[in-house]
Amino acid sequence: MNVRKDGLLSALLIVFIIVIVSACSSGGSESQNREKEDSSDGGERSVVLEYLAFAQPQEQEIYEKLFEQFEADYPNVKIDATFLPPDDFWQQMQTRLGAGTQPDVFYVQPGNLDILIDNNQIMDITDFISETGIFNLDDIWESGINRYKRDGRIYALPKDVGPFAYGYNKNLFEEAGLDLPDPDQPMSWDEYIEIAQLLTIDANGNNAKSPQFDPNNIVQYGADFWWPEPAVWSAGADWLNEDATKVTINTPEFKEALQFMYDLRHKYHVVPSYEAADAASGYVRWLEGTVAMFPIGPWDQAAFWELDFEYGLMPWPAHPKTMQSRTWLGSLGIAVGSNTEHPQEAFNLVAYLSVDEETQRRAMEMGLQVPNLMSLADEFVQLDHLPYNKHVWIDTIKEYGRPQPHERTYNPEWWDRYHETVDALWRGELTVEEYVETYEPVLQELLDRAIEQSRR
Amino acid sequence: MRLVNALSRKEKWIGYLFILPLCLQFIVFMIGPLIYSLYISMTDWNIFGNARFVGLENYLNMLQNERFWAAMKNTAFYLWGIPIGLSISMVLAVWMNRGIPGISIFRFMIYLPVVSSIVAVTILWQWMYNYEFGLINHLLHSFGIKSINWLRDSTWVKPAIIILGVWRGLGVSTIFYLAALQNIPESLYEAASLEGANFLHKFRYITMPLLTPMTFFLVVTGVINTMQIFVEIQIMTPDGGPGYSSASIVFYIWQEGFRYNALGYASAASWILGITIFILTVINFKMSKRWVHQ
Known part of the structure; x- marks a missing residue:
């Protein structure tokens, strides 16, 4: 028994040593290769x-x-x-x-x-x-x-x-009999909701404006959940003040923007629910052709050429008061x-x-x-x-x-925390008012920490 | 006599010479960084620039930081995985020890997760936990149970990570228990049978007590490993889970150090973690006298 144990132990030890030695030497050989590359080409690749x-x-x-x-x-x-x-x-x-x-x-x-x-x-x-x-x-x-x-x-x-523009799936617009979005004039949020409702369709083929619409059984969404920047900025609000020293989320404009995003999910059902968003990302749904409007950056182009539908760009829809598209x-x-x-x-x-x-x-x-x-x-x-x-x-x-x-700040901790905490609002556990009341001081404290870090 | 002494002294030196490389390695790669990190933990180092000495400020700030405590509590919760995992693997080992045909295939299957890449395994489980398409919710559905949002619900995310941990750790603890079982003399069971003991009696009065040294070893290593849980959490919940409900202490350290560039603060948190593990291990050893079969 003991002999077998010893044998096993020494075998393990040898394996361990080989692993260590090879791990150490692999780093060395890399730099040797590099030197070789340097010298082998002589003066040419110096x-x-x-x-x-x-x-x-x-x-x-x-x-x-x-x-x-x-x-x-x-x-x-x-x-x-x-x-x-x-x-x-x-x-x-x-x-x-x-x-x-x-x-x-x-x-x-x-x-x-x-x-x-x-x-x-x-x-x-x-x-x-x-x-x-x-x-x-x-x-x-x-x-x-x-x-x-x-x-x-x-x-x-x-x-x-x-630049993150807003994109639309041309085929889905045409199937719904809708005019294609104007590339030069943003829709207002109200027009946008209307169109997104017509493009949100349940398993029985009813759109979100129909009285028979079943929000628990959606197969095609008008849009993916919004990014906060286009909504907040178009409402004329921002997270920080001019010199990035104060968190400014407790303003009527900011709350309006959050409410708009909240309503897209919980009131109008035109974007995937929290659970659905988690199960399949908007990107995946866009590729599948089951979401009609989606943010698109230029680096997406090459991958999207392979899709079996056509798509175009439009400005992000704008707050009805400002009518200014922001992104x-x-x-x-x-x-x-x-x-x-x-x-x-x-x-x-x-x-x-x-x-x-x-x-x-x-x-x-x-x-x-x-x-x-x-x-x-x-x-x-x-x-x-x-x-x-x-x-x-x-x-x-x-x-x-x-x-x-x-x-604009020295570290992104406050921004990460905003995203983490606002999730409770998107889940429907908080109201907009409760969210900004609770978290403005929390974000301010983290922003102060970042400012302090920059002073050092 | 003197000659023998001189010889043994000489031998001693040669002995020391043999272990010198190991000692050097230990000093250069363990003690050195350890002392350096203790120093770093008392500075505001951001990895790129010069470090400014701030004394115990990092430690004091940490004790007042709710995120730190949340991560500590989450990590403590993950320790539940140890008794769950050990009970299951003990039962499995006893079952596998009975010489059933084809058992080696089963052993292989149980051990497979241990040798698989943790990242691959975690991504696989992430899909199994998927709310709409996940295998687990499909299974629940067939029993008429509503879907659970495993990774985005603050109640379920920790159990989800524990389940993955238990599944992954089963191979090692089962193999260890199997080895320990094979060391229990058959004569004890024979004697018990003569006295009229049934299977449960034998398990309760022979198997369990004689496995306690192995259980003790597995508890100690399990606590040390669980306190350092990280990869599963970072992959499955990159933001630390809803309301920071899945973040472990190592996740917290990683976030502070590598996302917010607060390396000094992160070093301080690492020291607190190290000390916590040390204390838990000491407690484990002290308590072991009460329940481990000598």
């Missing part, structure tokens, strides 16, 4: 740039093609690119930066810009921009480049600007690490991906993004692939898209 980003699989493919092109244009540079799943990116980035092993070029989310600048992790590229002859800075969307400016200096260039304009930046040994090459890569005309043209033709360059906007709108009314995205960038509120 610069290796490490690029760290995140991407969906189809997006990654497109980027790999762009890198090949870049390497062909800059024969001395080799790009060592790593694409992470989006959710892992920031954590990986933090550990890399904390350990002092910065990549040469990497994505930055605008919300993290302040902390990266304050801790000297990304390079001020203003001088490179003014000295380079490659591109014209004036041609980038102002709303794109402003995201990465602080005190007049530029710290990153936009990888893209992401969220996302962006992701590409920055140069402050410790890079090859700042010029790293900058060239950033510029190449951000504003090189050919790159931008290729990215927009591949359905990856709206071009970062104003001069390509017309060409983009004329492209003959879906969606219809692509100019709504351009209008959003030019006119009314805004950054998400948490980008």
Whole structure:
């Protein structure tokens, strides 16, 4: 018995040692490979740039093609690119930066810009921009480049600007006998509810306006649950005051916006119930063709070309009093690490991906993004692939898209908490009044914490 | 005599030389980071920049933070998984120990979740728990029970995570119990049979007491592992569950450290967790004298 036990123990020990040794050595061999790559090409590929980003699989493919092109244009540079799943990116980035092993070029989310600048992790590229002859800075969307400016200096260039327009499933509109939405004039919330009701259909084929409509058995929804930004901003409200020091959710306008979203679910039943939303996301329902209106960003295009229905864009419906469409304009930046040994090459890569005309043209033709360059906007709108009314995205960038509120604060804890807590309202456990009364002080406390962090 | 002494002293040194690599590894990779994290826990370090010493501020803030306590309470709730899991695996082990044909297939099935990737397994269970399309709600339906929103209902999310944990842990504890069962001398059962004991008597007075050392081991490791539960929660409820009802203490630490860049604060929370685990383990050992068969 004992002998067998000893045998087992030593076998386990050996396995354990092998695992440890192989785990340790795999890290080593990676860096050896990199050195080899450096030297094997001799003088030709003397610069290796490490690029760290995140991407969906189809997006990654497109980027790999762009890198090949870049390497062909800059024969001395080799790009060592790593694409992470989006959710892992920031954590990986933090550990890399904390350990002092910065990549040469990497994505930055605008919300993290302040902390990266304050801790000297990304390079001020203003001088490179003014000295380079490659591109014209004036041609980038102002709303794109402003995201990465602080005190007049530029710290990153936009990888893209992401206007979230509202989309409609053309086939479902036509089946219901409805006119297609006007791409230039937003519907009012009242008109919108009316249309969404006509597009919400139960298992017996009744729409949500019919007296026989069964809200517990819906097979097609007028819309997916709303994002809060278009509703709150169109009502003339906001989460924070001008200088982002006060939480301002307890105002009549803000409450009106929450009430509108609440009613879409609980009163009009035109968006999936809490449970239904949880079972299948709006994105899945949109792909299935069982939701008629849905938010759409430019990066969705390529995936949506495969769908068996046609779709178009429209401005987000507007509060009847303001009649102003508002939405969220996302962006992701590409920055140069402050410790890079090859700042010029790293900058060239950033510029190449951000504003090189050919790159931008290729990215927009591949359905990856709206071009970062104003001069390509017309060409983009004329492209003959879906969606219809692509100019709504351009209008959003030019006119009314805004950054998400948490980008104005040092950390997103208050914003996360807003989303977590407002869930109780969407579940129907609280009234709007109760929600804002209870949670305004809670969010204020977290905002104060973020402000305190920024002072340090 | 002196020669022997000198020899043994020399041998001692060689012995120390052999364990030196391990000691070095322990100092460099365990003690070093441990002391460093204690220091970090008294600073406002954000991982990128310089750390400013703030004394016990992080600890004091934490004790007043309702989220911290919510996460602690949730974690304590997850400990229910241990008695549930151990009772089931003890019964399974006794059953599997009876030499039923084809038992090795069953053993294999029970052990399979242990060697599967926890991420894959969690995503699988996430689908099983799905409100509309999930297998579990389908089963409930066939018994006429209404669907449960397992992962988005604050009452059900913790039980859901416990069920997954029990299922996943069953393999290990059952195998351990099986090993322990095979060490119980057959003669004890034979003697009991001669005295007229039935199956339940034997289980109650022979099997259970003689399994207590193994139960003790499984309780101690179970408490340590459960206190560090994280992956299931982060995947199934990325926001910590409705009303923060599923967040564990490690989830809280991760959120503070890696989402809000408060590494100092997160280190302080880690120390509190470490100390809590230590205290629980000491209590376990102290209590063991009362119920573990020596």
